[in-house]
Amino acid sequence: MSKTNGMYIDLSSPQALTYRPIDDTMRPTDLHLLPHFDALISLQSVSKAASQMGITQPAMSAALSKLRHIFGDPLLTRSGNQWRPTARALALHQTFRPMLDAWQMETTPAQDFDPSTAHKTFNLYATDYIQFVVMPPLLGKLRSVAPHIKLQLLPPRLHGGQEMLAENHIELHIGHYPDPPESLRARFLFEEPPCCLVRSDHPLLIQEWNLDTFLAYEHMDAVGYIGYFNSQLDALLREQNRSRRVGVVLSSYLAVAFVLASSDMIATLPASVGRALAPLSGTIALPAPVPLPPLRISMFWHERYQTDRAHSWLRQYISRELETVRTGTLHDAP
Secondary structure (H helix, E strand, O other), X not given: OEEXXXXXXXXXXXXXXXXXXXXXXXXXXXXXXXXXXXXXXXXXXXXXXXXXXXXXXXXXXXHHHHHHHHHOOOOEEEEOOEEEEOHHHHHHHHHHHHHHHXXXXXXXXXXXXOOOOOOEEEEEEOOHHHHHXXXXXXXXXXXXXXXXXXXXXXXXXXXXXXXXXXXXXXXXXXXXXXXXXXXXXXXXXXXXXXXXXXXXXXXXXXXXXXXXXXXXXXXXXXXXXXXXXXXXXXXXXXXXXXXXXEEEEEOOHHHHHHHHOOOOOEEEEEHHHHHHHHHHHOEEEEXXXXXXXXEEEEEEEEHHHOOOHHHHHHHHHHHHHOHHHHXXXXXXXX
């Protein structure tokens, strides 16, 4: 155990440092690190965060080190070949984000945008899964705060959201984007765990639910974000020299539960989808038989909109209204 910059650091673990703060109060001179913290947690990459902030990668690494000592937490930890925020980092980000939004709004040159009177259409990119999860909470208060604002969800194109943002066909992309280019800004929205769906009288329901049972039956996949967990599963199984038998791949997640009800197949998909469709389709949601990394959903926009007050209002509105998604039932796996 050694003492560094007012912190006790536990060096007993070869995997990671454990930070124990003596005084975890952020000093006024440290407040300039909040935008660095926001970029690190949103992008989960030191190099991308550095590019977004317009500083060098060593400078961002130094900022991350300082933030770790201030908060007594690693903030970002390795998961395979990716960085993932810790639970404390996500909680801190949730606390600080409104302050950063308010600062940006007050320091951005006024463009006379008033959501209560503005007549404007925002073009967004989101798959059917994202629309299913995020649109209900977004529409809840929209008409009361912005009666003339129109949200138009454009259908996906072959090359997806990145090209549509670059070509200015859309103003915002909501979804899973594991490696966004440096020309895009990002803000984390929520994470979602997986679940498995089977028909309500499936024979496996009288068996022990484990990986062997899971692999004994055929599987039903779907394209898009629904396929995220299947990709994670297949990668994990390859490490064990095992594999799934996939019998059907559907183009729409909405059909999965209903097609599944007439077979002995198993589907692995986001928990919100499983919970919503199971009662309607005669299926039952089960936890995934192995731990899988959650599906991380963020919103992305082009640099050209960073100081646009109308766009800034939309980003704040989406982040605020999806707070219940971030802290609510999406985190409770079946």
